Amino acid sequence: MSDFDVIIVGGGLAGSALAIGLAQAGSRVALVEAFEPKAQSRPSFDDRTLVVNAASLNILSNLGILDDRLTTCALKRIEISRAGAPGHLSLRAEEHGCERFGAVIVARELGAAMLRRLEALGTIESLCPERLAAIDADDEHIEVELESGKRLRGQLLVGSDGTNSTVRRLAGIDSTRHDYGQSAMIFNVHCPGRQADTAWERFTPVGPLALLPQPDERLGVVWIDRNERIESALALDDEALLERLESRSGRAAGGFVSPGKRVSYPLALTRTPCPLGRRVVLVGNAANTIHPVSAQGFNLGLRDVAALVDHAGASDDPGHDDVLSAWLADRQSDQAATVRYTDTLARAFSNPSSIMRLGTGLGLFAHAAVPAMSGRLVRAAMGFREPVSSLAAEVRR
Known part of the structure; x- marks a missing residue:
């Protein structure tokens, strides 16, 4: 032993x-x-x-x-919003006395x-x-x-x-x-010209969406929704997926192209x-x-x-x-x-x-x-x- x-x-x-x-x-x-x-x-x-x-x-x-x-990828800005509501929270690291x-x-x-x-x-x-x-x-x-x-x-x-x-x-x-009845779908997208130090989180009635900076002008997408809606989103072709992402994000980042492989897991x-x-x-x-x-x-x-x-x-x-x-x-x-x-x-x-x-x-x-x-x-x-x-x-x- x-x-x-x-x-x-x-x-x-x-x-x-x-x-x-x-x-x-x-x-x-x-x-x-x-x-x-x-x-x-x-x-x-x-x-x-x-x-x-x-x-x-x-x-x-x-x-x-x-x-x-x-x-x-250093994170210096966080933009938080809610679909259908005027409230918006913008956080900048320098305003809080830190580099990132x-x-x-x-x-x-x-x-x-x-x-x-x-x-x-x-x-x-x-x-x-x-x-x-x-x-x-x-x-x-x-x-x-x-x-x-x-x-x-x-x-x-x-x-x-x-x-x-x-x-x-x-x-x-x-x-x-506790089962939330939701799943998360994750994938990457190319977003030419986007800010490399900014993350977005948008809350919607069916779940939040996060867009996270990655190298080479890419964003990591964390898309949360009800289980059946995630199953539907997984089956979309690339063009339909990007259209839905543009709409869901409130066009916060915009210009999404070339989505990567999609995977999901229950929450x-x-x-x-x-x-x-x-x-x-x-x-x-x-x-x-x-x-x-x-x-x-x-x-x-x-x-x-x-x-x-x-x-x-x-x-x-x-x-x-x-x-x-x-x-x-x-x-x-x-x-x-x-x-x-x-x-x-x-x-x-x-x-x-x-x-x-x-x-x-x-x-x-x-x-x-x-x-x-x-x-x-x-x-x-x-x-x-x-x-x-x-x-x-x-x-x-």
């Missing part, structure tokens, strides 16, 4: 980042992943366009992941950068392809059995294995699920109010899978990871109740607030009630008109909700 300080199940974006952070802190880490050790094999290393906020960029930089081969709100990175490229960093460290025991079969915890250790029959022993087991987490199920950790909220078990903790989507409105999901999971590096990486017993309770105390309010914020937006902006529509339109006016409200919104969206982890606070030289 192999001994480790921390065993991580799930080698996607959150799990890989955590393995890197704990290894840098001197922990003995095992990383268990169901798919082959290459970026194109892992489902979370896909063509999604990630909005990586400023705090998350600090984390990735301090983990040594933001290398020169990783393409990023964050950056846009393709998940596949970020995953490849993480794999390069894992390989460069050379201290993490990578077990893949392997799947978790059973766990058994006592007061001092947790034992893990893999489907291959291999057994591992550690002081802490981390579940970063996604929405349908095996770790969560085996540890008996309770969660709730649901999975909430774990207490993501702890006996010598077990959940991070990322295993703890909270949220609606993609406002692009907070990846960033929320990375803040989970950074806080766990602070607490577990500094402890002789990373799975001790006191360590995990301290981590939860740091993370619980941020998790709850982010879930509440995204869930409220997802429901409110697509709510047919005229009262709800009026409220959300007035809300955009309020944020635009009152600098203090806008400032609080921006700082939270940039990932700096207190307490801020040491990895997120600033880039170490």
Whole structure:
């Protein structure tokens, strides 16, 4: 049986980042992943366009992941509007005392950068392809059995294995699920002459639309709608798709050509109010899978990871109740607030009630008109909700 300080199940974006952070802190880490050790094999290393906020960029930089081969598009402007309402919110980084709100990175490229960093460290025991079969915890250790029959022993087991987490199920950790009845369709389009540092988010009665800057005058499209309407949109020819995109976007960016491959996935909220078990903790989507409105999901999971590096990486017993309770105390309010914020937006902006529509339109006016409200919104969206982890606070030289 192999001994480790921390065993991580799930080698996607959150799990890989955590393995890197704990290894840098001197922990003995095992990383268990169901798919082959290459970026194109892992489902979370896909063509999604990630909005990586400023705090998350600090984390990735301090983990040594933001290398020169990783393409990023700085995000300096965000334009938010609502179809059928006069309210419009325009956010500019310079007006909030910062160079950029964050950056846009393709998940596949970020995953490849993480794999390069894992390989460069050379201290993490990578077990893949392997799947978790059973766990058994006592007061001092947790034992893990893999489907291959291999057994591992550690002081802490981390579940970063996604929405349908095996770790969560085996540890008996309770969660709730709400199906939004919506799906997200993602694809890229060419948009000649567009502003390379600007993202657009437009709320419509059937779901939000995000247009995210990418290199070479392209935009990443995140198109959210009711399930049956997404199925219909997937079947459109390119010309009809672009016409519908022009109409839905309110012609905010305009001039769309050459759409890329379209893929879709269903949207649901999975909430774990207490993501702890006996010598077990959940991070990322295993703890909270949220609606993609406002692009907070990846960033929320990375803040989970950074806080766990602070607490577990500094402890002789990373799975001790006191360590995990301290981590939860740091993370619980941020998790709850982010879930509440995204869930409220997802429901409110697509709510047919005229009262709800009026409220959300007035809300955009309020944020635009009152600098203090806008400032609080921006700082939270940039990932700096207190307490801020040491990895997120600033880039170490």
